[in-house]
Amino acid sequence: MVDITDIEAAAERIQGHVLRTPTVSSPGLSDLLGVPVTAKLELLQRGGSFKVRGAAAKLLTLTDVEREAGVVAVSGGNHAIGVAVMAGALGVAATVVMPRSAPARAAEAARAAGADVRLTEDMAGAFALMEQLQRDGLTLLHPFADPIVLAGQGTVGLELSDDADELTDVLVSIGGGALISGVAVALRARRPGIRVWGVETEGAQAMTDALAAGGPVPTTLSSIVSTLSAPTVSQLTYDHVSTLVTEVVLVSDAEAVRGTLELADHGKVWAEPAAGCLVPAARRVLARVGGDARLGFVVCGGNASTADVFKWSTP
Structure with missing residues (x-):
């Protein structure tokens, strides 16, 4: 398991090579969901995502x-x-x-x-x-089966823990699971008691399938959300998620695309469906934990064109 010292070391190593992206409260998303929402805008990172x-x-x-x-x-x-x-x-x-x-x-x-x-x-x-x-x-250079890569992705959580106001629940999308694993390590170390929720789309549900099976298994890919479409998670990311993450929420492609448009309309950010899926998942989380929650969104990337999203949103 990666620990907080690994992530702190990664943060020192990559300083000057990556951006410290903004962490901002979102009045629009707060109004939409009825609770305070803070967004970590990793879509503004070099290359358009946390990667x-x-x-x-x-x-x-x-x-x-x-x-x-x-x-x-x-x-x-x-x-x-x-x-x-x-x-x-x-x-x-x-x-x-x-x-x-x-x-x-x-x-x-x-x-x-x-x-x-x-x-x-x-x-x-x-x-x-x-x-x-x-x-x-x-x-x-594996996207999610390398502890050094995982620690690097965890620097997102380190910055969020430093820059956000008090949060009760943080939502993070899952592809192969390195981002949520690193974020969960950082947040649980810096803010004990915080809940971290994963989000996947149906047909890109490698972590959901792994949790059901008790370990990584191949998954059948059919989601339009290619940036979440890992054919399996790694043992490394499974171990972190099964230990540190409260639950993984599964949403449909259609919900993810609608969430992308809601992020644009209410959050004033143009994200990809891999981040848009956080919005419908947040509604399910709030149904579970109640209206006193203070949500954090890791808006993981913005590499989707308007043409792609409009195509996906057309019946």
């Missing part, structure tokens, strides 16, 4: 041999951008493998940052190609 944190944390620990070999990563979108941006900034060659279902703008952004982008037919094929490239000699 550069874990990428920077890992890249800055590589040996000269590992750097020379170059890195390989697999991604539904945001990890590819984060790895490409940070590898480019640090002078490390990067190859990113993505399924064709990933947003085209994510592949374009990764290429623009200097990465070699390889496309596969589906996410399972992307993971298989990543493993082959690792066997061929590239250095693996």
Whole structure:
């Protein structure tokens, strides 16, 4: 298990390489949900999501041999951008493998940052190609099975604990689970008693399936939310979530897309459905814990185009 000292060390290591993103109270979301809401705006991070944190944390620990070999990563979108941006900034060659279902703008952004982008037919094929490239000699930069990456993502929670007013419940989206794992470690260490809730979409429910099975298992992917679509979680992230997270809430794709539009209308931020899913999940959390809650949202990324969201929202 990663602990708070690992996350504090990651924060020191990546300082100056990533942004300290704003943590703001949201009057619009507070009015919408009927309780105070604070948003951690990680969609304003370099690369448009939290992913550069874990990428920077890992890249800055590589040996000269590992750097020379170059890195390989697999991604539904945001990890590819984060790895490409940070590898480019640090002078490390990067190859990113993505399924064709990933947003085209994510592949374009990764290429623009200097990465070699390889496309596969589906996410399972992307993971298989990543493993082959690792066997061929590239250095693996895994999105959620690496404690150094997890600690890097946990710096989001460290900043939230420092910058937010009193919170009772924090909602975090789950793909492979590194973000929520790191955030939960930081928040539970800094603010004992706080509840951390995970959110997944139906058809991208790797952690929900793992919790039901008692450990990581393959999941069937069908969600439009490619940035949450890990084919399985890792033992590392399962251990953290099963120990530290109150519950994982499952919402539909349609609810996630509506949540994206509600974040725009009421929160005045343009997020992706991977963050939009927090809004319907918050309603379910409030039904459980009552109206005295003070909510925190980790708005994880904003790499979705208006055309994509409007297409998904059209019946």
